[in-house]
Amino acid sequence: MFMGEYNHAIDTKGRLIIPSKFRDELGDEFVVTKGLDGCLFVFPNTAWQAFEEKLRALPLTNKSARKFSRYFVAGATPCELDKQGRILLPVSLREFAGLEKDVVLTGMLDRIEIWSKDKWSENSSYEEDEMDDIAEQMCDIGLVI
Numbered sequence: 001m002f003m004g005e006y007n008h009a010i011d012t013k014g015r016l017i018i019p020s021k022f023r024d025e026l027g028d029e030f031v032v033t034k035g036l037d038g039c040l041f042v043f044p045n046t047a048w049q050a051f052e053e054k055l056r057a058l059p060l061t062n063k064s065a066r067k068f069s070r071y072f073v074a075g076a077t078p079c080e081l082d083k084q085g086r087i088l089l090p091v092s093l094r095e096f097a098g099l100e101k102d103v104v105l106t107g108m109l110d111r112i113e114i115w116s117k118d119k120w121s122e123n124s125s126y127e128e129d130e131m132d133d134i135a136e137q138m139c140d141i142g143l144v145i
Contacts, residue, residue, distance in 0.1 A: 001025070002107030007117070009101050014094060015086040019105060022112055023085055032093060033076035038119050040089070040097045041072075042079075042112035089114075 006019040018026065031048040035041035043051060055073065058065035075096065079087045089099065102117035115123070126134075135145070 001109055002112050003109070004107045006105045008103055008105060010089065010094070010099055010103055011086075014089050014091065015082075016089055016103065016105075016114070017084070017086050018081060018112075020085065022105070022107065023081060026081070026112075029078055029080045031076050032079050032087070032089065032114075033072050034093065034096055035113055037123055038097060038115075039123075040093055040099075040114040042114060043110070047110040048076075 002022055002025060004019075004021065006021075008017050008019070010016050026042070026044050030045055031043045033041050033043070051072075055069045058069060060066065075093065077090055077093065079089075081087060094100075097114065098116040098119060099114065100116065104115045104117055104120040106113045106115065106120070
């Protein structure tokens, strides 16, 4: 399980250090792809395979399903850690997420999210009333705390 928030920087070659607490869970090879809300998703191979199976089950006759699958699969790239615990993020994914220098890596249970520091600041601050509303919506879809 991935959890926590870590601040790192991308070097001039596009390499990013993966926090040591995430490395064991990721394994030697994993998948990085476009995420939602302007971040990147990093899936260990087992989680990617489970997600891939769900995408395969979507009907090809449904245009939204095709777009949804295309969004994640076309942008996906296999990655592996170098000896220093870094990954090389492709230019296309860095541009998609607006990653230039300062980034935030967040653990999100079965995956990691990689955010530009600015986008993370925009997406991670919540008003108390907003969280109350979101909590009610989560209850409506079956999450009971």
